[in-house]
Amino acid sequence: MEGLPELAEGDELGAMIAASVAIGDGDVVVVSQKAVSKAEGRVRRLGEVRAGPRARRLAAELGKDPRLVELVLAESARVVRARGSVLICETHGGLVCANAGIDSSNIPGEDAVVLLPRDPDASARRLRAELRAACGIAPAVIVSDSFGRPWRLGQTEVAIGCAGLAPLDDWRGRPDREGRELSATAVAVADQIASAADLSRDKAAGVPAAIIRGLRRLVADDDGPGAAALLRPASEDLFR
Amino acid sequence: MEGLPELAEGDELGAMIAASVAIGDGDVVVVSQKAVSKAEGRVRRLGEVRAGPRARRLAAELGKDPRLVELVLAESARVVRARGSVLICETHGGLVCANAGIDSSNIPGEDAVVLLPRDPDASARRLRAELRAACGIAPAVIVSDSFGRPWRLGQTEVAIGCAGLAPLDDWRGRPDREGRELSATAVAVADQIASAADLSRDKAAGVPAAIIRGLRRLVADDDGPGAAALLRPASEDLFR
Numbered sequence: 001m002e003g004l005p006e007l008a009e010g011d012e013l014g015a016m017i018a019a020s021v022a023i024g025d026g027d028v029v030v031v032s033q034k035a036v037s038k039a040e041g042r043v044r045r046l047g048e049v050r051a052g053p054r055a056r057r058l059a060a061e062l063g064k065d066p067r068l069v070e071l072v073l074a075e076s077a078r079v080v081r082a083r084g085s086v087l088i089c090e091t092h093g094g095l096v097c098a099n100a101g102i103d104s105s106n107i108p109g110e111d112a113v114v115l116l117p118r119d120p121d122a123s124a125r126r127l128r129a130e131l132r133a134a135c136g137i138a139p140a141v142i143v144s145d146s147f148g149r150p151w152r153l154g155q156t157e158v159a160i161g162c163a164g165l166a167p168l169d170d171w172r173g174r175p176d177r178e179g180r181e182l183s184a185t186a187v188a189v190a191d192q193i194a195s196a197a198d199l200s201r202d203k204a205a206g207v208p209a210a211i212i213r214g215l216r217r218l219v220a221d222d223d224g225p226g227a228a229a230l231l232r233p234a235s236e237d238l239f240r
Numbered sequence: 241m242e243g244l245p246e247l248a249e250g251d252e253l254g255a256m257i258a259a260s261v262a263i264g265d266g267d268v269v270v271v272s273q274k275a276v277s278k279a280e281g282r283v284r285r286l287g288e289v290r291a292g293p294r295a296r297r298l299a300a301e302l303g304k305d306p307r308l309v310e311l312v313l314a315e316s317a318r319v320v321r322a323r324g325s326v327l328i329c330e331t332h333g334g335l336v337c338a339n340a341g342i343d344s345s346n347i348p349g350e351d352a353v354v355l356l357p358r359d360p361d362a363s364a365r366r367l368r369a370e371l372r373a374a375c376g377i378a379p380a381v382i383v384s385d386s387f388g389r390p391w392r393l394g395q396t397e398v399a400i401g402c403a404g405l406a407p408l409d410d411w412r413g414r415p416d417r418e419g420r421e422l423s424a425t426a427v428a429v430a431d432q433i434a435s436a437a438d439l440s441r442d443k444a445a446g447v448p449a450a451i452i453r454g455l456r457r458l459v460a461d462d463d464g465p466g467a468a469a470l471l472r473p474a475s476e477d478l479f480r
Contacts, residue, residue, distance in 0.1 A: 096391040150479035154428030188394030196436035239390035
């Protein structure tokens with residue numbers, strides 16, 4: 001789909017997407033986190049932020065803007081790693097990512113930054129309701145953001161929120177072609193769909209959404225557990 | 241595409257794929273690691289493995305088969321984590337993954353396991369040459385495997401080898417729509433293509449390859465740097 005005009009707080013993003021592209025039954029609509037955040041008013045100006053002592057100390061260590069670090073800490077339940085110029089945090093919602101997901105590219109205004117949606121699964125449910133109201137069809141919705149990974153270079157898109165989609169496709173217990181039980185093959189399909197959608201997107205063009213077709217088997221009537229189901233509990237995690 | 245017959249060492253997998261599907265210019269052919277490994281004879285029988293003292297000790301701690309652990313250690317440059325029943329290793333080729341990528345599903349024979357290809361980028365180059373010989377077109381080739389991730393549940397496919405593809409699409413330095421330089425947006429497109437391909441695949445059906453179209457901008461004449469370019473150097477990594 002084409003770019004939308006610059007988004008602002010209160011914009012009905014779902015209705016805007018529905019007006020710009022034909023949505024079919026069983027489609028998955030993947031919407032960029034930044035568009036969702038802007039429509040939800042999650043933009044902050046660094047000039048209006050006052051950094052506290054912890055943020056100033058950490059910012060000095062990492063060579064970062066103390067006001068940005070103040071926002072990151074406010075968004076974080078814990079700091080997972082702070083080394084070099086990298087600050088990896090666990091957000092209050094349980095996502096682990098650089099700078100608690102705060103981003104400063106593609107924002108008008110020199111000192112504006114964009115926070116993650118407060119509850120990305122709720123954002124996905126709301127977008128789905130807007131799409132249903134606008135076009136009479138409830139596609140699955142993914143709110144997608146690009147995260148770095150340990151061990152590997154480059155970012156990939158992950159689903160930080162979703163509605164109407166089974167985020168994990170669990171093959172455990174189903175037989176393989178030899179009749180043996182498949183082990184350890186729960187597939188993070190929501191993340192894979194977010195990645196597939198990104199391949200069609202021009203990062204500089206401000207296109208906020210992509211449609212993925214052919215995955216009706218993963219699309220459900222009810223909103224389902226959301227992307228929260230993809231969060232590995234801290235107690236079972238070996239890397240925080 | 242449909243399933244192929246059970247693969248064995250010496251099978252010309254590229255020619256078999258070319259015979260089963262029409263390949264076009266600019267296509268990306270994503271081939272499952274397991275198919276590549278079988279064709280390369282990377283199958284081992286646990287009954288023929290003798291576990292040494294280190295493997296026996298670690299296996300007892302983790303509740304694993306000592307012969308499997310022996311194979312994992314032989315494939316590994318270092319153990320990154322060993323806790324609960326999880327053994328995460330860095331392979332000699334620099335991949336960080338559970339059990340050094342050794343897998344035991346979808347293999348005929350009760351005690352057979354499949355190792356990763358010795359050099360997955362070389363495997364991708366060889367497959368590409370076979371495809372070029374068989375159909376006169378050299379598509380990009382990805383050798384794909386499913387890895388777990390820290391922090392998130394479920395597996396996603398990653399490119400462990402590739403040829404004829406720019407594995408990282410680097411947006412750094414290009415301007416965003418406000419004319420500011422985009423930061424930290426090198427996209428791991430090879431991994432995202434591997435994930436996209438997986439959405440079309442039935443894990444139990446033994447389908448070894450999928451074709452991704454529409455990404456000609458990422459396909460190159462020369463084989464390029466391979467998926468080795470996606471490996472984060474250990475010295476820059478915060479999680480090993």
